[in-house]
Amino acid sequence: TDVTVAPAVAETADDIAEMRIRGAATIADAAAEALAVQAERSEAETPAAFREQLRAAARTLYETRPTAVSLPNALRYVLRGMEGETVSELRGSTTSRAAEFRDDLEQAQATLGEIGANRLRDGDVVMTHCHSTDALSCIEAALEDGKHIEAIVKETRPRKQGHITARQLRELGVPVTLIVDNAARRYLDDADHVLVGADSIAADGSVINKIGTSGLAVNARERGVPVMVAAQTIKLHPDTMTGHTVAIEMRDEHEVLPEDERAEIVGDGTDSSAEPAADDDDDGLTVENPAFDVTPPRHVDAIVTERGQFPPESIVTLMRELFGETTDEPWER
Numbered sequence: 001t002d003v004t005v006a007p008a009v010a011e012t013a014d015d016i017a018e019m020r021i022r023g024a025a026t027i028a029d030a031a032a033e034a035l036a037v038q039a040e041r042s043e044a045e046t047p048a049a050f051r052e053q054l055r056a057a058a059r060t061l062y063e064t065r066p067t068a069v070s071l072p073n074a075l076r077y078v079l080r081g082m083e084g085e086t087v088s089e090l091r092g093s094t095t096s097r098a099a100e101f102r103d104d105l106e107q108a109q110a111t112l113g114e115i116g117a118n119r120l121r122d123g124d125v126v127m128t129h130c131h132s133t134d135a136l137s138c139i140e141a142a143l144e145d146g147k148h149i150e151a152i153v154k155e156t157r158p159r160k161q162g163h164i165t166a167r168q169l170r171e172l173g174v175p176v177t178l179i180v181d182n183a184a185r186r187y188l189d190d191a192d193h194v195l196v197g198a199d200s201i202a203a204d205g206s207v208i209n210k211i212g213t214s215g216l217a218v219n220a221r222e223r224g225v226p227v228m229v230a231a232q233t234i235k236l237h238p239d240t241m242t243g244h245t246v247a248i249e250m251r252d253e254h255e256v257l258p259e260d261e262r263a264e265i266v267g268d269g270t271d272s273s274a275e276p277a278a279d280d281d282d283d284g285l286t287v288e289n290p291a292f293d294v295t296p297p298r299h300v301d302a303i304v305t306e307r308g309q310f311p312p313e314s315i316v317t318l319m320r321e322l323f324g325e326t327t328d329e330p331w332e333r
């Protein structure tokens, strides 16, 4: 069916796909906001047309990036609250449900921060990877408790989200040491915690987060540094309860190797002495750019949520409580 999605929704979808809006919680917030905008601006004349537009908007948002489950969880939550007999009732229920979702998200992050802060002692040094608003909430709450915290911030190639983390920690007054990803093992000797966020948590307690998290966790285990994952329950992946795996996003190779740098490796195709390629497009160099990886539960010490902190192996109990057994997608109905 050909349903028009509000331009503002298409714009949000593009911002998510291009990572101008990024990070699992921020993506969820933006998606809920976009559904509210769609509801407000809808010119649908019948309840059926309104519902179809909202579902189309949700699909557009859903198709942007595959790994952070907070996105489908947000869409599902808002669409489940779309109720009413008239377009005006549907509009009202959808916008208030989206507002409720966004308030809950903010509240959950604050509560999670207070719980996570209990794990941080005065004077502790925390090593971070990528940029996680849930992880930063723990540090912020520890600072509010009057604790002195320092941070070792991994740069996080290729997109350097570590720079965002470093900037926000400096704004909070936290002394920051910025390192390249490859220096992590060396600097673990100076760290009391590894603190990361999550894009998805699977039912077995596996943590799906920025590429490099799993290697960091293995090194931390070897060094005896506890690994703490800060993840609101919106990061829990319902489909994994029935054995589905989480899709790992593969991003554009140019994030890793720009065209001009590629030419430095394989030439620009004009060098006649080079080995003849199998076909015109194949220069024999493959660049892969997975955005996320999976850290097995045995390398994670605690998952901190707004509902308390859990050893990864017991997260499934919380998932059953929150999701029950239903995993149908309202935008596919």
Ligand code: RUB
Binding pocket: 022, 023, 024, 025, 026, 068, 129, 130, 131, 132, 133, 134, 135, 161, 196, 197, 198, 199, 209, 210, 230, 291
């Ligand atoms: C972001 C990332 C973050 C999680 C958690 O990856 O891996 O650690 O999304 O973030 P990307 P938050 O930059 O590719 O989106 O705690 O803010 O939800």
